[in-house]
Amino acid sequence: MKAGTLDADTGLEYKVFASYGDPRLPAEYRGNDAAAGDSQIDAELAQRFSSLPAAMQQAVGPYLIPAYYEGSWHDLRTSGKKVADGHDAELGASDNSVPCGIELRMLATWTRVTTANQKVSVWYQTKVTGDAAIAQNIATELDRAWPLLVAAMKGREPLGDGGPGRCRGTGPEIDLTISDIPGSHVKPYLFDVLGGSPSRPLPVFIEISRAGDLARDPVASAVHEVMHAFQYAFTAKGALGHTDADPLWMMEATSQWAQHLDRPAGNEGKEQVAASINGSLLKNPKLSLDEPNQRHGYSAYLLPLFMQLKYGDTEFVGRAFAAREQRSTFAEAIEDALSSRGGFAEVWPEFIQWNLNRAPVNEYTTRDSLTATADYATDGDVPARASFMHEESVSLPRLSAMYQHFSFKHDEIRTVTMYNGFSQTLSEQPVGGVRLIGLTLADATVYTGDSGKAPPEGASVYVITKVAGKDWDKPLDITDRSYITFCRDALAERLEEMIVVYGNSNYKPGAPNIQQKGLTPRLVTNNIGCWGWEGTANWSQRPGGSNSEDLFGTSIRWEREYWPTLGLLTSRPHTTFKLVSGTGAWTSVSDGKSCAGTLDLKNGFLLSPFLEIVNHSIGGGQHHRLAYGWGVANAGSQCRGGPVPWLALGDPSVNMLFKVSPDGSITGTLPNAPDTWIWSFKPIRQ
Numbered sequence: 307m308k309a310g311t312l313d314a315d316t317g318l319e320y321k322v323f324a325s326y327g328d329p330r331l332p333a334e335y336r337g338n339d340a341a342a343g344d345s346q347i348d349a350e351l352a353q354r355f356s357s358l359p360a361a362m363q364q365a366v367g368p369y370l371i372p373a374y375y376e377g378s379w380h381d382l383r384t385s386g387k388k389v390a391d392g393h394d395a396e397l398g399a400s401d402n403s404v405p406c407g408i409e410l411r412m413l414a415t416w417t418r419v420t421t422a423n424q425k426v427s428v429w430y431q432t433k434v435t436g437d438a439a440i441a442q443n444i445a446t447e448l449d450r451a452w453p454l455l456v457a458a459m460k461g462r463e464p465l466g467d468g469g470p471g472r473c474r475g476t477g478p479e480i481d482l483t484i485s486d487i488p489g490s491h492v493k494p495y496l497f498d499v500l501g502g503s504p505s506r507p508l509p510v511f512i513e514i515s516r517a518g519d520l521a522r523d524p525v526a527s528a529v530h531e532v533m534h535a536f537q538y539a540f541t542a543k544g545a546l547g548h549t550d551a552d553p554l555w556m557m558e559a560t561s562q563w564a565q566h567l568d569r570p571a572g573n574e575g576k577e578q579v580a581a582s583i584n585g586s587l588l589k590n591p592k593l594s595l596d597e598p599n600q601r602h603g604y605s606a607y608l609l610p611l612f613m614q615l616k617y618g619d620t621e622f623v624g625r626a627f628a629a630r631e632q633r634s635t636f637a638e639a640i641e642d643a644l645s646s647r648g649g650f651a652e653v654w655p656e657f658i659q660w661n662l663n664r665a666p667v668n669e670y671t672t673r674d675s676l677t678a679t680a681d682y683a684t685d686g687d688v689p690a691r692a693s694f695m696h697e698e699s700v701s702l703p704r705l706s707a708m709y710q711h712f713s714f715k716h717d718e719i720r721t722v723t724m725y726n727g728f729s730q731t732l733s734e735q736p737v738g739g740v741r742l743i744g745l746t747l748a749d750a751t752v753y754t755g756d757s758g759k760a761p762p763e764g765a766s767v768y769v770i771t772k773v774a775g776k777d778w779d780k781p782l783d784i785t786d787r788s789y790i791t792f793c794r795d796a797l798a799e800r801l802e803e804m805i806v807v808y809g810n811s812n813y814k815p816g817a818p819n820i821q822q823k824g825l826t827p828r829l830v831t832n833n834i835g836c837w838g839w840e841g842t843a844n845w846s847q848r849p850g851g852s853n854s855e856d857l858f859g860t861s862i863r864w865e866r867e868y869w870p871t872l873g874l875l876t877s878r879p880h881t882t883f884k885l886v887s888g889t890g891a892w893t894s895v896s897d898g899k900s901c902a903g904t905l906d907l908k909n910g911f912l913l914s915p916f917l918e919i920v921n922h923s924i925g926g927g928q929h930h931r932l933a934y935g936w937g938v939a940n941a942g943s944q945c946r947g948g949p950v951p952w953l954a955l956g957d958p959s960v961n962m963l964f965k966v967s968p969d970g971s972i973t974g975t976l977p978n979a980p981d982t983w984i985w986s987f988k989p990i991r992q
């Protein structure tokens with residue numbers, strides 16, 4: 307509806323016209339409201355009816371009469387009478403501002419099938435071929451579904467309409483018609499609404515759209531609308547009848563779920579649509595569960611479905627509706643209904659994982675054939691760069707979620723770290739004073755969180771990973787962690803995919819969004835080797851004269867000894883490696899005496915050979931990507947004897963420090979007369 311161009315009454319009239327496909331709707335208002343689902347406009351119409359201008363009452367009043375009565379919209383539309391004109395004459399009532407103020411005659415062109423349990427009559431036009439069969443089918447199905455709905459609502463049944471007076475059919479049962487309207491309607495009776503308290507249990511009648519819902523699935527549609535009748539037996543605290551956004555979203559959610567309850571394996575097309583349409587919980591996970599939007603409301607059926615599949619809890623809906631009588635919002639009522647399971651705080655993080663509906667959390671698919679999946683805020687391949695960062699702001703309203711998905715397809719992506727800036731306050735901190743062996747990291751900085759502080763109320767962060775050659779790992783809760791890191795050179799950490807699930811389980815009305823207090827959450831990757839290195843190292847010494855020392859180290863292999871884990875980045879941002887193999891071929895010329903031989907480089911002298919790499923520091927500074935190592939082998943009793951300093955990868959005493967190159971290798975020369983060291987190492991995978 308165009309804002310500001312219509313007064314409120316006309317706006318209501320046009321909404322009613324649109325929902326019934328009434329030709330009186332001006333052309334410029336047609337099209338947009340094409341029935342996306344069933345309409346609840348009639349409750350609002352009934353509530354506002356007595357204050358509408360008389361002409362408008364006459365125009366829309368026939369919609370408040372069941373279609374099988376004289377003077378109904380159906381009668382006026384199909385009998386050739388103009389709807390706007392027929393009202394007075396057909397009513398013949400003393401108070402003709404109120405439709406069906408007297409007993410009208412039923413139209414002979416309609417008849418009905420009543421369910422065996424006498425709870426519902428299904429009305430249809432005798433002239434329409436096939437409708438008798440559809441009506442019988444609906445009645446049969448409703449007999450089957452009824453006890454399920456009663457149990458789901460914890461025993462509370464719809465109110466009877468008290469018929470047959472005042473156009474309420476032939477008995478106290480619910481009257482349901484097969485109607486030629488764009489979308490289905492559930493309607494309270496006008497007299498029950500007039501002058502009553504704002505929210506109270508009401509009987510309703512139902513019109514089901516032939517072209518819309520019936521064409522898609524008559525039985526599911528009937529169960530959906532009849533579930534609305536069950537909901538009308540409950541009040542909603544603080545709400546104006548059943549017209550306010552808050553009861554409405556949950557009414558649609560649970561009617562949608564009722565279709566499913568009735569036929570668990572049915573997987574109605576309507577479920578697929580509800581889950582995946584624009585505005586739905588899966589398409590727009592950053593919207594709150596109780597978003598006042600009918601499409602979102604339909605899709606919220608996933609919550610009762612989750613309760614049913616996960617916990618076998620089919621009374622959750624009844625508990626929630628009962629609680630809503632005492633609570634001003636369904637969010638609070640649902641919190642009550644979830645109390646035995648720890649409330650939203652416990653249920654929400656798992657529910658939003660289910661909503662991914664992808665491996666390894668694809669219960670909706672495996673148990674219900676639902677193919678719709680949650681939309682990712684980010685979904686992409688991490689590029690093979692020397693260093694890469696994806697940072698993304700996350701701001702989540704109460705009862706919402708956000709998903710990221712990263713793929714890792716390039717071997718050059720080696721060190722992968724997800725920094726949690728959502729539930730932790732992330733900042734860049736110097737590691738100052740951290741000592742490697744023989745070296746102090748003065749200017750390195752790392753990202754770190756505030757471990758120990760309580761996360762914001764309701765915040766959750768889970769990481770789900772898939773490692774090459776293995777099934778998906780179970781979701782890992784990193785809410786209290788500032789980062790999680792993986793070394794893709796190691797078999798057990800060779801990430802192929804990572805999903806990050808952010809959630810806000812805070813249900814309280816007015817609760818603020820949760821968003822980062824420090825740096826944004828970020829995925830940081832680089833090509834720095836983290837599992838092992840392989841290569842060569844040469845040492846030569848020219849002390850003058852004819853004396854010389856030379857060593858050619860080959861088949862040198864380092865393997866990881868220490869890798870940072872939780873909470874240690876600020877004290878140990880580096881990875882250490884131990885020498886696992888290496889052979890040195892040396893020649894020594896001393897005072898005219900020459901000898902040569904080979905040496906196992908692992909025969910350490912005083913200190914075992916070491917290699918240390920700073921994998922996790924932030925760009926900039928001389929210690930970013932730093933590689934530092936030392937190796938001295940003991941030549942023992944061989945002809946040369948004594949220690950052989952075959953590797954000096956960096957020498958802080960002469961301010962010579964080396965880094966992992968942009969291509970991922972460690973190559974360099976350290977001249978320090980009379981010695982010269984040359985090395986070349988490349989990262990290796992396990």
Ligand SMILES: [Zn+2]
Pocket residue numbers: 344530531534557558561
């Ligand atoms: Zn509905």
